[in-house]
Amino acid sequence: MYQVVNVDDEKYPSLLKQIKDAPKNIYYKGNFKEDIFSNCLAVVGSRKISSYGKWVTQKFVTELVSLGITIVSGFMYGVDATAHFAAVKAKGKTIAVMPCGIDLIHPSILGHLYQDILNSNGLIISEYEGKFKPCLWTYPRRNRIIAGLCQAVLVVEAQERSGSLITARYAKKYNRKTFCIPGQINSVNSKGIINLIKEGSTIVGEVSDILDFYQIKYSSIASSKMFDSDNLIIKNLMLEPMDFDTLCEKTGLRNEQLGSELTMLLLSDKIIEQEGKYYTN
Known part of the structure; x- marks a missing residue:
């Protein structure tokens, strides 16, 4: 409606x-x-x-x-x-x-x-x-x-x-x-x-x-944090496949940040997504 x-x-x-x-x-x-x-x-x-x-x-x-x-x-x-x-x-x-x-x-x-x-x-x-x-x-x-x-x-x-x-x-x-x-x-x-x-x-x-x-800062420190977060995501997925909510809980990342980094990992073929769960590739 x-x-x-x-x-x-x-x-x-x-x-x-x-x-x-x-x-x-x-x-x-x-x-x-x-x-x-x-x-x-x-x-x-x-x-x-x-x-x-x-x-x-x-x-x-x-x-x-x-x-x-x-x-x-x-x-x-x-x-x-x-x-x-x-x-x-x-x-x-x-x-x-x-x-x-x-x-x-x-x-x-x-x-x-x-x-x-x-x-x-x-x-x-x-x-x-x-x-x-x-x-x-x-x-x-x-x-x-x-x-x-x-x-x-x-x-x-x-x-x-x-x-x-x-x-x-x-x-x-x-x-x-x-x-x-x-x-x-x-x-x-x-x-x-x-x-x-x-x-x-x-x-x-x-x-x-x-x-x-837009006067929004995008520093090398932010890029470094993103790299560290990527490693954190992959380390967790190496333990077992996880859905978005579980990954959010395990990594402590905000929804927006986790979604952004998952997308980049998917685009670079480092992970795959099947039936709502993420796996290391």
């Missing part, structure tokens, strides 16, 4: 309210609390994501959510879905902005992700109620909401006419920061990125480039 918040309500997101064409109503499901709207970063990009784009998105999102960044994206396959999934997997916060009615799961193939976001204390929003079907014009309209909710936008991969470039342009219109991940210059997924760089977007080489903008 969805709920609705009006632009005149106190709980309406303050950053979104600042844009001239803010939606009058936001229909939503899930965690509509003030803390989910602080430190929001839009992560957008190509629907035809490459293996490099997938790796970059997972790596950046996993580390960013562990430090309190909320990931906002447009719930499409490709970079959007990868960003939402990585945030959920790392027990972080994510907001999906739909191009359709709040009761319609689009694309339907991502139905499992839709439920995963809600089950992990995330948020799904739309300016359309019920099962309003997406149209060509609703996608760019959705992109203005993505940009409006966030202090910054990160574009991972983008072809020359990618919809993610619309989000980046809205961000510039709203005086929000735009970041982009560099790629191979001969890749079609880099054409839009190259144009963004020419237009003044900031190139990102590591997570700390983004955290500096």
